[in-house]
Amino acid sequence: MSLTTQWDDGEHSGTGKGRVPTCSNSQPSMVFSMLDALNVEADSCVLEVGTGTGWNAALLSERVGSVNVVTVEVDAQNASAARRRLGTVGYTPTAVVGDGAEGWKPSAPYDRVLITASLREIPRAIVDQTRPGGIIVSPYATEYGGEGVVRLTVREDGSASGPFVGSSAFMRLRQQRTQRKHVREYMGGKPWPADGKRSTTGLSPDDVGDWLPMFAIGLQTTGVFPWAEQYEDGSYTLWLRDTDVTSWATVDYVPGAAEFEVYQAGPRNLWDEVRAAYHWWSSQGRPGFDRFGLTVTPDGKHYAWLDAPEHPVPTVEHTA
Ligand SMILES: C[S@@+](CC[C@H](N)C(=O)[O-])C[C@H]1O[C@@H](n2cnc3c(N)ncnc32)[C@H](O)[C@@H]1O
Numbered sequence: 432m433s434l435t436t437q438w439d440d441g442e443h444s445g446t447g448k449g450r451v452p453t454c455s456n457s458q459p460s461m462v463f464s465m466l467d468a469l470n471v472e473a474d475s476c477v478l479e480v481g482t483g484t485g486w487n488a489a490l491l492s493e494r495v496g497s498v499n500v501v502t503v504e505v506d507a508q509n510a511s512a513a514r515r516r517l518g519t520v521g522y523t524p525t526a527v528v529g530d531g532a533e534g535w536k537p538s539a540p541y542d543r544v545l546i547t548a549s550l551r552e553i554p555r556a557i558v559d560q561t562r563p564g565g566i567i568v569s570p571y572a573t574e575y576g577g578e579g580v581v582r583l584t585v586r587e588d589g590s591a592s593g594p595f596v597g598s599s600a601f602m603r604l605r606q607q608r609t610q611r612k613h614v615r616e617y618m619g620g621k622p623w624p625a626d627g628k629r630s631t632t633g634l635s636p637d638d639v640g641d642w643l644p645m646f647a648i649g650l651q652t653t654g655v656f657p658w659a660e661q662y663e664d665g666s667y668t669l670w671l672r673d674t675d676v677t678s679w680a681t682v683d684y685v686p687g688a689a690e691f692e693v694y695q696a697g698p699r700n701l702w703d704e705v706r707a708a709y710h711w712w713s714s715q716g717r718p719g720f721d722r723f724g725l726t727v728t729p730d731g732k733h734y735a736w737l738d739a740p741e742h743p744v745p746t747v748e749h750t751a
Contacts, residue, residue, distance in 0.1 A: 433458045436484055440605075441508045452602060454509050456484045457547060461599060468582045468596045469543050469568045471495055476538065478560065479503070480531030480604075481547035485513030491545070492522040500524035501538045503531040505605050532606060534560040541565060549578055549601040553591065553727050561585040566593075570601040571725060573649020574609075574656055574674065575705075577642050579720040589729040592740055595720045598642055611656070617672055617679040617697070627681070627694030632706065635691060636669040636684040639709050643719065647712035648705055650723065650735040650744045655701050671701040704747045711745060 434456040438449025466487075471477060475495050479488055482504035491500045502524050504510035510528045517524065527535050531546070532554040539560035546557070546569035553569060561567055565585050572578040579595040586592070603609070618625040639648060640659070648655075654674035661667045664686075671680040678697025685691070693702050712718070715737060723744070724736045735744040 433461075437506070437509060440506065453605075454483050454506065455602065456486055457601070462487060462490070464597060465545060465547075465568050465580055466490065468580065469545050469566060471543050475499065475542040476540075477501070477543045477545065478535060478538070478541040478557075479545045479547065480534075480557075482510055482513045482526060483547060484509075485517045485526075487545065487547060488513065488524050488526070489517055489520060489522050492517070492524050497523045501527065501535045501541075503527045503529055503535055505530055530606060532556065532604060536560060544568070546570065546604075547601065548604040549599070549607075550604055551607050552733060553583065553725075555731050558583075558585055558589065558591050558727060561591070563587045567591060568596075570599040571595070572601075572603065573646060574654055575645055575649030575652055576657060577644070577646025577649050579646055579723065581725045583725065583727065590727060592724065592726040594724040598646070598720050600642075609656075611658075611672070612676050614670065614672070614679070616676055623681070624694040625696060627679075627696040630693045630695070631690045632682060632693050632702065633690055634706050634709065635688075636667070636682045639705060640669070643717075644709055644712060646720065647718070647723075647744075648708040651708040651711060651747045652704055653746065653749075655699075655704060657705075671705060673697070673699055673701060699749050704749070708747050711747075 435452040437454035440453045443449030471494055476499050477491050479502040482502040488502040507528050514526045534556040540562035542565045544561050544567040549570035549572040551572055563585055567583040570578055571581045578599050580597050580599045581595050583591040583593040658670045659667045666685045669682040678699035678701050680695040680701040683692045695702055722738055726740050727733050736742050737744055
């Protein structure tokens with residue numbers, strides 16, 4: 432279990448919950464599986480992004496020596512509390528307050544980089560500051576949802592590539608958080624279903640709602656994200672919207688039903704796109720996280736693949 436240690440970027444205080452958790456001590460099994468994937472050696476020079484409580488920085492300092500560890504935290508309050516804790520138990524890594532997406536050039540190049548907040552893009556600075564042959568371990572989230580830990584090896588040409596090693600659910604890197612427009616902004620002031628075209632689907636919204644299919648859908652679609660509006664009787668409406676605020680779709684889930692009512696509006700048929708992405712994933716034998724991988728090209732483009740970089744995951748065309 433993870434333990435939340437900060438809410439709302441520190442604006443919330445007291446014992447109750449705030450609105451959004453913004454720092455936590457990650458789940459121990461996740462911390463150790465990511466350290467396992469990082470595969471540090473006795474003298475590895477390591478950069479950690481997201482100091483948080485300082486626990487990971489302490490583990491790394493114990494393994495490679497404080498002198499070989501740099502940890503970057505964007506939140507000054509978290510950073511100073513972590514530095515104090517680390518000092519109390521005798522660890523003195525270089526603890527920097529700043530945007531970890533920029534890495535920390537003065538101590539580069541690094542043999543290993545561990546990112547402990549989720550990313551939608553691996554920052555160029557992180558790849559550039561990792562020596563060829565070095566390893567980057569990071570949670571990688573798609574716009575649609577679903578997230579996995581990726582283990583990238585950096586090459587001489589400035590690219591980085593490697594497999595996903597499991598699923599994860601980290602808080603986003605502060606600068607990569609999403610801000611959503613209200614549903615009414617999509618409806619042009621009209622009540623639902625506004626200009627939506629009605630159809631039905633045999634694919635249950637429940638089938639596309641688990642973390643793994645969400646991840647697979649997110650790798651294939653661009654700028655689509657879901658939200659479920661739950662009702663007391665166990666039914667719910669799956670809303671799909673696009674980040675450009677041009678299109679929306681709803682799919683009504685009713686327990687036990689074989690057909691589900693769909694409305695789609697705007698230039699993109701978002702349910703058709705999600706359904707196509709789901710069917711591709713299903714047609715490949717419903718691969719797990721560990722059959723997917725990611726490549727970051729020397730010019731910074733990202734593409735996901737299945738089994739090998741020669742088999743890119745297809746991108747679903749925008750439907751109309
Ligand atoms: C899940 S916590 C990290 C857990 C931490 N590694 C530990 O051992 O406790 C995520 C941390 O990332 C920090 N963070 C978010 N965006 C960041 C950024 N751009 N640069 C550095 N740290 C960031 C958050 O403030 C938060 O403290």
